[in-house]
Amino acid sequence: MTEPLVTFERVEKRFDDFVAVKGATLDIGAGEFVAIMGPSGCGKTTTLRMLAGLDAPTSGTIRIAGQVMNDVPAHERDTPMVWQSLALFPFLNARENVEFGLKMRGVGVSERRQRAMTWLDRMEIAEFAERNVETLSGGQRQRVALARALVTEPKLLLLDEPLSALDAHLVIRMQSVLSRLQRELGITFVYVTHSQSEAFAMADRVVIMSQGEIAQVGTPREVYRAPRSRFVAEFVGRNNILPGEVVASHQGMVSVQTPLGTFNVQGDAAPGTSASIVVAADMMQVGGGENRLTATVISEEFVGSMVTAFLEASDGTELKVQVQERALADLGLETGREVSLGWNTADGHLLVDETP
């Protein structure tokens, strides 16, 4: 990574007794698209608000471009935010909303009007410039909010679940708008979301938070294929988790004994360690693989060309298999039927349980 634009150093935020963010340490590079994700109340929005100066950290240091930001008030930062509620000013029209940041910075009337129009045009909503924002559609309002945040040409854009209020088809559309904008502008996006698909679709790196702590930082692929904790493995979803105990370890390969059998996985852990094997649902094979077990089909979830089948093993462990819809019939994945599942050793991932 190049010189980081944003650094968090053991940042902590308390609200009375509640610790919203615990000892967060994180670097965000210039021009990076970072998604912070996690369940509700994990501290992701607080982290973003601290970057904007809307909440002050209780301890630790936040730097932007090398400068310590802890005591810089919100209005002296250039960290515009796109809000979950959009927070457009209802008493201003679309153009005046976009002009707001420029007006606050003392930009003259004609220049700020022209710059606002340039952005509205870029967001393809110039024709609605004089419209009351309350009469615009969700997607148009979203674009006004983006134009309003970007018109001051910041180095860092903060986005707080900006797409959560949009219809599904608009979400996909706005994702590509955001990705393209970020590439074209080359500025840093910090994007808070609870949606894995949004984060994985757009972000260079994802930060997964749980109960105020950063659980894992990595590329979407790393987080998905190599979760570092059970929380991450469960949060990123569609993972099969088989808990057990390491019984043998030999040259980068360990055997883990689980209630469903003893399976091999790449990794390193001393015998006696409690550990789990994680197998992504799309790595599970029906009737194949080097590690085998049997399970009964419970139900299916159909999402377009892919189908996720939910199965139950003999001890009640829930398993998931993702297969092509057109292959479904050939595989015999009918509800109530017992099938053989398996995966190749290289596709499994060893997860050593954290010592309590």
Place this chain on the structure above:
Amino acid sequence: MRRLNAYALTFRLPIIIWQALFFIGPLIFVVAMSFFVVKNYRMVETFELTSWAKMISRDYVWSAYRYTLVMAGSAAAIASILAFPAAWFLAFRCSARARQVALLLLIVPFFTSYLVRTFSWYTILAEAGVLNGGFALFGLGPFKMLNTPFGTLVGYLTLVLPLVMILQTVTMANIDTRLVQAARNLGCTPARTIWSVILPAGKTGFVIAALFAFILSFGDFVAPFYLGGSNPPTMPILIIDTTKAGQQWPRAAVVAVMMMLTLFSIAFAAIVYSYRKRASR
């Protein structure tokens, strides 16, 4: 056409009857009375423009009208400005619980008769009163405060200030604080958010609060009479004086109708202004 719903009508009827009996009825009567004439100290029911012609041609009526407009307008403006910092504090810097307590305390003044509260100003504003006693310590005064326009204003504010403060507090407490934060996020200083976000976002509430202050002051008789010494007279005092002088009820009715027309047009203008949305193309 919707069918007449007996159920809905049952619940609406009382308010319709009430309004008809005690508002529209008297209103029609007052308008009608302004066309009556007085002969030999007796009111004659007729339709003549005598009283209107008399009152409209008199300078003292118009100077009383202008004075009442200016005084009620000043009371509305001063009350709005004086109430704002306190209401802002209650809305944005207090816990919801503290705000509830404060709003309750702001209602307490209404428990006491307005007349009693007005008379209590006597001891404070009199030549030998509390305020002048304080000024005397610094070798100042005594200032004449009773029986002056200042006294009238003090009386108006006694009437309207708690109400304006309550309305402004509720208005600001309902402003989405995320709008204020969004403004700060876009480079707006905390002081500037008042002008750039809070005033425009709460426009309707602020205008309604000022309108209430204006209406109550415009029609108030107690403050200009007891604290302003009827000098110069306001419109309500003109009504009293006119009825006392030779039983001129029709002329008093003319003044009353003038006042009502003024209040209707100002209230209408204020409400249209405060609810006006941006033109949408």
